[in-house]
Amino acid sequence: MAGRKQRHPHLTTSAISPLRQARQAIPATLEQVCHALERRGHPGVSAGMLSAWETGRHVTSLRYRKVLCEFYGRPPTQLFAHQDRKLTGTAETPRLLVGHHDLSDAMIDVVQRAQNYLVVLGSRSRDEVYLRAIETVLAARAELVHYRVLFGPPRHQVLKDHLLRLLELRDPHDRSRGLKTLHIGMIDDDPGTPERFLCASESCAVVPVPSVTSAEAFDSGVLFAAGVAERYVDHARQCYAAARKIETAHAVRALPAVRSWTETTAPIPADRR
Incomplete structure (x- = not known):
């Protein structure tokens, strides 16, 4: 599923999330990953949704965490660390x-x-x-x-x-x-x-x-x-x-x-x- 590696000039290597790094290591575009997941029986993931997960704007559900861990062959503690740190690191006081x-x-x-x-x-x-x-x-x-x-x-x-x-x-x-x-x-x-x-x-x-x-x-x-x-x-x-x-x-x-x-x-x- 080779494809052109996507560039993100405003992000340094250390700022790129593990989830995005896993995709870029293939390398694959957002669309290619979505199509591959659909072929494996997991439809419904759009390129925008996957991008939001990678940047941490949205939190990946347990269902899709399992799907993506199986797809990339990496553990959830690695792939989704950027999302979990953002949640637990909030400075808001309820x-x-x-x-x-x-x-x-x-x-x-x-x-x-x-x-x-x-x-x-x-x-x-x-x-x-x-x-x-x-x-x-x-x-x-x-x-x-x-x-x-x-x-x-x-x-x-x-x-x-x-x-x-x-x-x-x-x-x-x-x-x-x-x-x-x-x-x-x-x-x-x-x-x-x-x-x-x-x-x-x-x-x-x-x-x-x-x-x-x-x-x-x-x-x-x-x-x-x-x-x-x-x-x-x-x-x-x-x-x-x-x-x-x-x-x-x-x-x-x-x-x-x-x-x-x-x-x-x-x-x-x-x-x-």
């Missing part, structure tokens, strides 16, 4: 959110500040103020790319209604702006795939954590700044890639809603996941 109002305000702030990406994971959202905030931002910013990944069907009818409103606002199959701007998928119930909850944009992210005030409350979370938030956007992309697509009104209406808002009898703080 902030603990305690109390329903702080958590609520932080999640709505993530939504309202999103300019490029807004990702939400979880199937238990039931707070209409939070869900309407998402809809308002998507209506106002046509190029904002939104990912909503469910883990199992919606637990509440209000979330199901929200998904239908998203499909009224955006057509997931529309590419008039040069890219897909609405992504809705569901990881089917699987004991081996734990449900995840987070709300993130390119600038900040909120990840709910078990309550530090009581066993019953949903009132605690961690607020992260841009460096970690960008990684959670990647996390959502990877979840969506593995999800079953739920991107028509018919598909959403066919989903069962396990509970409804009116079925909640205890005064539990609003779940905004």
Whole structure:
């Protein structure tokens, strides 16, 4: 798979990542590696994706780490050291959110500040103020790319209604702006795939954590700044890639809603996941 070795005049040899060095040692272009992976039964890797992995702009998922280790014949501790050092070396200090109002305000702030990406994971959202905030931002910013990944069907009818409103606002199959701007998928119930909850944009992210005030409350979370938030956007992309697509009104209406808002009898703080 010989090809012309790609030059990167702005990078010194020491600055070139081990992942890029492995490709250049073949030598092969980004496109040649992608085609080779596809022939081996691993489609879906684009030249842009591979370049982002090499530069550390995006973190390679466990699935593709294994694929690339087998392809290059090198261990993950070598190939992906540049990505892992960047993650553990961040100087950002996360902030603990305690109390329903702080958590609520932080999640709505993530939504309202999103300019490029807004990702939400979880199937238990039931707070209409939070869900309407998402809809308002998507209506106002046509190029904002939104990912909503469910883990199992919606637990509440209000979330199901929200998904239908998203499909009224955006057509997931529309590419008039040069890219897909609405992504809705569901990881089917699987004991081996734990449900995840987070709300993130390119600038900040909120990840709910078990309550530090009581066993019953949903009132605690961690607020992260841009460096970690960008990684959670990647996390959502990877979840969506593995999800079953739920991107028509018919598909959403066919989903069962396990509970409804009116079925909640205890005064539990609003779940905004």
